[in-house]
Structures are given as C-alpha cells and as structure tokens.
Amino acid sequence: MQWAVAKVRDILRVENISKRFGGVVALDNVTLSIREGSVTGLIGPNGSGKTTLFNVVSGFYPPDSGEVYFMGNRITGLNPNEIYNLGLVRTFQNPRLFPKLTVLENLLVAAESKGENMTRSIIKRNWVSNEIELIKKAQEITKSIGLEEVKRSIASDVSGAHMKLIETARSLMNNPKLLLVDEPAAGISYSAAKSLFNYLLELKNRYGLTLFIIEHRIDILMNYVDYIYVLHLGKLLSEGTPEEVLNDKKVIEAYIGD
Amino acid sequence: MNLIDLGVVINTLWIGLIYSLMAIPLTISYKVTRVLNFAHTSLVTVGAYVAVILSLVYPDFFSNVFVALIAAFFAGAIVAILNHKFVYRKLMDKEASPVILMIASLGSWIFLKYLIYSVISIVSKVIKKDLYFAVPAFRYTLNLNFLGISNPSLTYSLILGISLIVLTFVVFYRTSFGKAMRAVSDNPQLAQISGISDESVMTLTWFLCGGLAAISGVFWAMFSYASPEFADSLILQVFAACVIGGISSIALTILGGFVIAGAENILMSILYNLIGLDLSFRPFLSFLTLLIVILVRPPAGAAGGLPYRLKFKRERKWT
C-alpha cells in the first residue's frame, strides 16, 4: 500500500466536480470525501443533483471538470464497469433486475466469474469449480438476506419488496468496498424502512463496507449515519454530523423553500 | 463545370417530398402503436393501384384527382385498420414485444404483397389492360404550370403534398385527436387512466396513416408508375428518412426525407461531375448518409445506448 497515511481513511474523495446538461447546471464545484467504514448520508431537495453525483462517481457520466478518487486512485472518467470492478458499487433507486433470469442468476451476474471469458466459457472444466464457489456464496447471501424461498423463481415473478432485497444482495456479490445506495427506503413503510436500515448497518459490519446513502426521509436517515452532506441546486450547502446539519439554517431554508 | 442542374434540384424537391410523405405515417404509427410497420409498403401500393384501377375502369367519375385521392385514402385506411384489428391488436393484447410486432408486420406484408399481385393479375385479365407500369388515367388530363415546371402531375403532387403535410401537422399538433395520439405515444398507461381510449386512438391512427400512405402511393403513380414492387424498392429509403428523424418527430422526419433525397440527387450530381462516380452508386449514397448521420450526430432517441466511452477518446480527454 503506497497511499499516504493521511489519505488512507478517505475511501472516496470528490474534488471540484461540475456537471452541466445543456444549460442546466446539475453539479457545481462539489467537493466531498467519505471515510472508510463510515455511513455517510447525502440529502437534498428534489433536483438538487444527488443522483447526478452518484452517476458521476459511478462512471455513468464523465464530469465536465473535477476529479474523483477512490481509495487514493483517480477514477475520473473510467467506465462504470471498471469502477464496479474496483469495488465501488451502486444500487438503483428502482431495482433494475434482469427479469427473465432466476434470482440466483441475477446474483451471479454481479459476480466476476471465470467463465465470463468468451474462449474459456466453451470448456466447462475451466469455470465449473469457480462457479460452484460463487453459487455457494450466493446461497450464503440469499440465506442471510432472507431470499431463501424465492431464489429459484424468475426475477419478474417476485414481489416488489423482494426485488429491492435482490438488488441489495446483488451488490454484495463482488466484495464491494463502498456501496452507493440510492434511496433504499423510497416507497416503503416507516417500520420497514427502519428494519432495512438496520439491516444495511448489519451488512456493513459483516462485510466491512462503507455506505454512502441518498435518502429523502431525513428522519430515518439521521439515526443511522455518521456524517451528512447536503446538496442544493448542485452546490454543497452544508456538511457535518446529523445534529450540526439539522441545526443549520441554510438547510432548513432550502427545505422549506422547496 | 456545372455541378448541379435545375432538374436535379427539382428532383430533390419532389423525391424529398414523396419520401417525407411516405415516412410521416410510418413515424406516426410507430410513435402511437409501437409497430415498425413493414406492411407500410403494401398500403402505399394499395393506394397507387386503387387510383390506377378505378381511373381506368371508371374514367368518367375518377378522372378527377381529388376523387381518386379520396378513394385511395379510404382503401389504404381500411387495409391498415383491418391489419391492426386482425394482427396487431391481438398481439398487443397478448403483450407481444415490439420485435414480435415487427415480424408480424413482416408476415402481413408478405401476405398483402401477394394478395395485391393476385388482385392485379385478375383485374388485368378482366379489363384487358396492362397494370404493371400503369399510370392513373387522370395523369394526362392535368394541366397546370407552376414556377416554370412543365410537368403537371409533378406540380400537382408538389402542391397537394405540401398541403397534406401541413394538414398532418395541424391534425397532430392542433386537434384534440392529435393530442390524444401524442398522449398515447408518450405514455399509454397514463393516457388510459386519463380517459383516452387506447384502442380508438390506435384505430384512428391507423386510419390516418393508412390513408396518408395510400395517397403517397397515388402521387408516386402519377409521377412515375405503379407496379407491385415499387414500394418495396422505396422502403429502405423511407425507413432511412424516419431514422434520421429519430422515428419520433414529424418535422425531423420531413428533414430526413429531404436529406436522403438530397444525398441521392444533389450529392450524387456533385460527385458524378467532380470525380465521375458511377450513377449506380446512388442508393449507396443514401445509405452512406444515413450511416454518417447516425454515427456523427445520432438522432433524438438513437443516442445514449450506453454510458460508455471508448478507450482512445477517454484517454485523450482525461489522462
């Protein structure tokens, strides 16, 4: 490990990111960093650029200017698949499952299998042992996450709540280091949301993850996060511990104004 | 050396118009019903032949262009609606994917094509007239000189075509029916909820599109000739025009029609006179234009396949 000692604890650093769509400024000079092992929240009114920030970090869009560092390496402009393979994994607000694959296969797609190579895939011997390992891992995850009874069904047949769980389970398949979670509690009841967050924390502890969560429902989020960033109109409005942010006048104004 | 003649410009205008006229119903029907309709060619052929046969059999009544156009419009509309009711509707009820609908349209295209062949061969035997390169009888009775263009059928179809396109615009953007069509095309579920009947809008759309396609066939027959194959050899160019318009916007579709026509005529003329490119490369140019347009400036809806950037480009920009 050749990283500077001071930077080891920042798993993700976003420096001066700007992103424009046509005339609209989606992100304006955003700088933030996330500590390894923390749970960080990202809040802001609708259209404040939260998802755009996720998209830029996960490689969906190249930023107009600025840099993104992941574990000390510059990942600006890398393609989404390369960023994923580095261990930076995002989930989607609406689960994007592969509807005609089985739940187990949905999980397996997320893993990096030895049979993915075109030429290697022809000969079963090349990948079969690796495949069994991956399946075992997937079985483990499904068991721990409570997907045991649906793992054999086709993804389009499972319920909406299960879909969200599958989406999360899938993101764990490739040993992620940082998980970008986009509105995990959107559209579910308060108690369900609470248990989901509890569960996310449990996962974090079990797999040694760092979480970066977009969430609309600040009331729930406040109980779980260590640090919060607030975006407003593409700009970083405020940051700090949950208490600091909640007492920030600017944040209150922004939300009331919304 | 004179690179472009007046004749080339007129051809561009005329062919661009006919491409647009054929492409507009294709775009609208795709927008509203999500069917990439290959049977479109059959509708065009039906229109052309209805005008030709009626004007040959009842020369007194159908000597008027407008009567023939209306007859063709209804014939095309009926075929399109029948096709919708018996094929597309049933498939849509089974929630078939757009690809399946397209292949189904391919099937109805094959069926209709040979049905047209059969009808033509029977009618031709009955009326003892050649129907293969036939032109409608009223082509010879038209008489109008416009802007110094001496070809009356050309003039007629230019004027009529432009007014038809304007009419389509008005229908699509200024009437409640057009609004309903756009609503269905944007979000069928939402339209259904807000009380717009999906089925009646689709039927009306097919009525309009089938009729328009048939009318474009009449124009073609007036200017050139009708044969059972002519629409088939046009269809790729018409599709190209639609694709340049992103199969979404009517205005862009018209632009696409003229771009393709321009490539085939003006560009051909320039290349021919400059470097002596063979005339047989004419279809080559239209496809080349299409490829260049798609690759250089992808039309609306065509781009954004993937948030992925090629290596060599990325490195130049960020590393």
Add this chain to the structure above:
Amino acid sequence: MDVVGFLVSWITLFSIYSILSISLNLEAGYTGISNFGKAAFYGIGAFFAAVISLSAFLMLNGLSYPLYSLETIISMGTLSKQNPILSILIFLFTVVLAFFVSGIAGYMVSYPTLRVGPAFLGITVLSFGELLRIFLRNFQPTGGTYGLAGIPHPFAFIQDPAVKDFMFMLVTLVILAIMYIFSEKFVNSPYGRIMKSIREDEIASLCLGKDVPKIKAQVLFIGSGMAGVAGALLAYYMGSINPDIFVPSLTFEVWAMVILGGLANNKGALLGAGIITFLNRASVILNFTFQNLPIDVNYIRWMIVGLLIVASLLFKPEGLIPEDPKSSFIWNFVEEKEPISLKKRMEETSKKVKFYIKKVFDWFAMGGG
C-alpha cells in the same frame, strides 16, 4: 417423386439457414442485438470462399484469367475434378477462414453499437449491408454484377450427383452440429448468463462490472462468423454467387425463422428454419396439383407463407418453442447438487430405464399372478 433428392436438398438448405438462424438467435435472442444486416456477413463469407477457392485453383494451375471470366468457369469444370484432396482441403480452409473474416467484419461493425441505442442498431447494420452489396455490384475484380461462377465443389470428383449432394449434406450437417453445440455451450455458461443480462438490461449489466460493448462485439464476432460459414457453404452449394443474393429480405426471412421458432432457444431456431425452408420447398407441390386457378398458384403459395407467420405469432407470440429460463446449466446447481458428470448421468439414466422396465414387468406379473 424423388424423396431422397428432396430430403437431401432440403436438409442442405435447412442446415445453411439453421446456421444463420442460430447465429441470429445468439445475437438477437440471447444478447438483444437487433442485427438486421445478417445478409451482409452471409455475403462476406460467400464471396470470401468463392474468391479464395477460385484464385487458389487458378494459381495452383498457373492460370491467370479474371475470376469471373468465361475461361475460369470452363476450366474450373475440369480442374475441380482432378484433385480430391486439394478441393476438400481448400473447402475446409475457406470455410474456417470465412468464419474469421466475417467475424472480424462483424466485430468492426459493432462500433456503432456504442454510438446508437438498440432500436437504431438494426437499421445501421442493415445500411452497412446495403452499402457492401452496392459496392460489390460495382467492384469488378469480384465480378461486379456478373458475380462469380464455377466455384469448385468440394466433392466434384464424385461422379454420381446424388452421392455428391449427399456428401455435401453430411458436411453441412456436421458443421451445423458443431455450430449448434458451440452455441449451446456459450449460452449455458456464465458467458451466456451475461449475454442474457445484457439483453434484459444493458445499463444494469454495465454497472455490474460487465464490459458490455466488448461482449456485444464478441457476440457479433461469433454470430457474423457463423453467418460467414453459412455463406461459404452456400457458395459451394450453388456453385455461383452474385451480390444480389444478399438483399435485406434474406435477413428478414432469417428473423422470421427465429421468431417463429422462439427467441432465445436454439432448438426453436432450428425448428423455425426447418419450417420455413420446408414450406418454401414443399409448397411447390401445389404447383403440380393446381394448374388452372384464377389466381396464380405461386401467389397463393407465398400468401400461405405470410399467413403462417402471422398465425403462428398470433397463437404463440413467444414462438413455437419459447425460451425456458430454467433450462440453463446453472439450474443444476440450485438443487445443491454437484455438477453431474457424464458417467453419473449415464448411470442415472440406466437406473431409470431399469426402473421402468421393472415396472412394466411388475405390471404384467401382477396381472398374470
């Protein structure tokens, strides 16, 4: 009626078309690439095979006629019969190379897949095919509109035409079998799983670390390569080719086969190809039976073909043999089983057979006893 001849010629064309439909199935059915330029890669393979084999024969015999000339056609008639080993070698060589030549063309054409969305890919590849065809029509070294004729048949040394055709049928069947097995291997491996995931949601696959453009390009490589092999076989079968064989309507025919048989199912692709080629052929019987109808019987033939496509879609929109999401190899593992070895599978089968035999015997024994 010559039943054997009918079967041989039908199966040969069926195999050629099946290779096409399997390759399209890999692209469209499994990976979701709407390739409407199948005819282009088919044509590349055919022209490659024709050019290479003709020029090889001419060169080895020290002749220097243009490939499309009358002299070439005449001399090929005798030259192709002289050296059996040479003609078979050249045949195999060109068929294998046709795979790579067409495949590389397909790989390069995949560049637009990065630029345009899936709906527009089809028309892009279609225009590429048309560009190629018009270019070939005007390209004199490969004969232009004359096309190429006199392509030396690999079994030209066999005197009896029935045996010759039969041998060729066997070869095409073997090649079809190889293609089929390979594509089954692909789709039942993790690679096939990724192909399907790209079909379902390419953005999600990209975000799950899959190099989607690369995989699409690879699939286009395989699919186009297969089409190239089919083209090479067609060139040898017909003995002559010209650019106008490879028109877009041929692609649509292959699409109809795949959709009819069932997308994302190789057996379906075979069935679809079988049905349509059989219909095209067997419907000629109608010409013999119905002579003086008011409507030409040929039109009725094609009308029936169109109707059948529509009808089969209406009654089975997902194809005659629909995709079975649980068919893939992974399914064996879900039951927490070790992968079944061939030996074990055979043991199990023999156990099953014994069991049923025993049951039948028991049944009689009980009835008798």
Add this chain to the structure above:
Amino acid sequence: MSEETKVTKPSSGVLPRLLAAFVIGLILGGLGTFLVQSSQYSAQLSDLQNRVNTLQAAVNALNTTKIYTIGVSFPLTGELSDVGNQWKTVAQMALNDLNSELANENVKVQFKLVIVDDKTQAQDALTAVQSLAQQGIKVVVGPAASSQVKAVKAYADANQILIVSPSSTSPTLAIPNDFIIRTVGSDAVQAEALAKLAFEQGARNVVVFYRDDEYGQAFAQFFNNVFSSLGGKATLTKYATGLPDYASEVAQLSSQVKAIGADAVVMISFDTDGANILGHAKDDPTLSSVRWFSSEGVHGTTQLLSPEIATFIRKVNLLGTRPVFKENPVYIDFAARYKSLTGRDPPVFAANVYDSIILVGKAILLAGKYDGAAIRAAMFKVASNYYGASGWCILNSAGDRMYQDYAIWTVSSVNGTYEYQDIGSYSGGTITWG
C-alpha cells in the same frame, strides 16, 4: 419379487389387466402370423403383380395418351415480374399450339406445364429447379436472368436437367457441353447491330446509358468495342437497377450529354427502367435535342405508346434493335394472336419463350424417352431445322443460338394511334431498310 406380489395381491383390477395382456398378445400374435405368411407369399405375389402391371401398362399405352411434364421457372414476382407474367401467357399459348398439333396428327402424346415462380432471385431459381427435378421433371424452361441460370447450372449439369433459358444473354454462360441451352442470340451480335445502326445514322459521340447488371454490362462492352472500331466515341454510364424511379439518373444523363456535347444516347435497359427513363427524358430539353437508340428491352411496353412518350420518340427519332427475323410469317401470326388474346404487343423475348416451349416439346418427342441427356442431344437436332417465331433456332456448340437476325424498331403513328413498327432489319452484318 414374486413373494411380495403374492402377499400384496391386488384385490381389484386383475381382470382388466389380464384382458389387456390378452388383447395385446392377440394383436402381437396376429401380426406375427401375418408377417410370416406374407413373407412366404410375397415373392410369388409380387411376381404375379409385376406381370399384370406390365400387361396393363402395355394395354394402357395403346389406348391413352402419354403426358410429359415440362417445368417452367419464370419470374412471376420480383423485379422481372412484368415480363414473367406475360411469358406465362406466351408459354401457355405455345403449349396449346403444341398439343393441338399433336392431337391433329393423332400422336398420343400431350404436354403439360408446371410453372414455378422464382422471384427473380438466384437462390429461389435453384430451389424451383430442384423442386421440379425432384418431381421427375427433366427439362426446365427458364429462368430469366443470367445470374439465376448460373445459380442452377451446377445442379443442372450434375443431375442432367436440361435448362432452356429464353432470355439469358450473358457472355459468361457460353459454355460448351453443359446442360444450359439458350434460345436467344448473344448480345455481341445485337450490340454490333446497334453500333452500326447508330453510326450509320450519324452518331459519332454517344453516351451509352446502361443498366448495371450482367445484361447491360456485357451489352455496353460489346457496343463500345464495335462503335470505337467504327471510329465513334462512346461514353459508358451505368445506372443502378431495381430502383422505383429514374428521374435522378435522367437528370444526370442530361447534364452529362450537355457536358461532353454528345449527339446521341444509347439506352440499354429492360422494360420497367427503360419506359421510366423515356418518360422522364421527354421533359428534358437537352435530351429532347439528341438522337436516341435503344436495345430490345423496352420494346413492347404499353407506356411507350402513350401520346406523350410517343411524341418524344418521334421527336428524337428513337431507333432500336430487337432480336427477331423480320417478315417472319410465324412471328406475325404469333404477335397477332398474342395481341388478340391480351390486347397488347408481345413483350421482349416472347418469341423466344414460345420457341423454347415448342423446341422442348419436339425434342422430347424425338428423344423418345424422358431423359435429360437424350433430350439435350435431340434439342440440337430439332433446333437445327426449326424455324419458329424467333426465326432459325440453330444452336452452336455452346448451346446458344447461333444466328440471330435483328429488326430495327421504332414507334410511329398509324391512323392517329401509336404503334410499334419494324422499319428495317439487320442480317449478316448489314442493315436493310424497309
């Protein structure tokens, strides 16, 4: 096993099972007995049956007429569908003539046609010929285009199916000892005729406007060779085939004619494109001021007789060549009958189609058996002294028509309506007027 079954002897269902076993046994036994018996008698039986059959056949042959089937592969759909459909009528006409002639002479042979559509496509032509051959047909008239003939050549040679194409003129098919016979003259001669005609009419600098296919390519090459050797200058310009309209091509042609100051246009076309080109050329001042010459392709289309195009033809004094022997009574009779039947002039190659059917019929009669090689041999003999609607049909060693005379045609006004007229002929290298 036996112990268990004894212990748990089923209380019900014994009887039906027993019955079923009995029935199955009965069926098997009966089948076995039948097989054994039939194998004993089958040899004797089949021998007897054979004798009866032979006798019956001999008796039948004396009483009934023998029917031979001739296969026909025509482009009833696709690019050449127009001529294809007219040829169908011509072929049926020829068949009726052949059959009635045989009936009149009390020959107990009749012919039958099976017309299969080949879609103007090479691969479909092969399928059509194969399907015909698999039904036992040994002679196929057609296909139309040279590319199609090439596609069926390998199959025809190997399986000894005689292909008689009435319209393929490509020079790359002049192959000796194959099963392709072409009852139409090579375009080399016609190109020579057309070149000499154009030169004689005073054209020195011409644009050859030809369709980009085998026919046009070869024709234009031959024309260029002859015309250059005569001292003229020919500029070759080709246009794409299968387009729905040729307005753009005509516009280009016009600018080219203007640019090089050509004095004539030589159009080498088929019917669809040719009529369309003339239809657009009539509106063009440049093209209306030069002479026009044409090959046979466009001859016979009704569009040329429409007043507007016919006026143009008269204005530019369009002259064309076409393969026919002028003052041929057979042809005049044939054309008149065709016109009374369909109301239009016979299309291009109609006479060749007619003669092909007749020739094939006569060759089958001469061969005496239905076999490809025999019919092929007989075909050469029959053709060597057959004078039909298209003139003398003598074949050369490559199986192509050896002599072809050409008429010079134009459209002129007769009693107020326009009609095709032959105003001269080309025979043995010289043009004769009148």
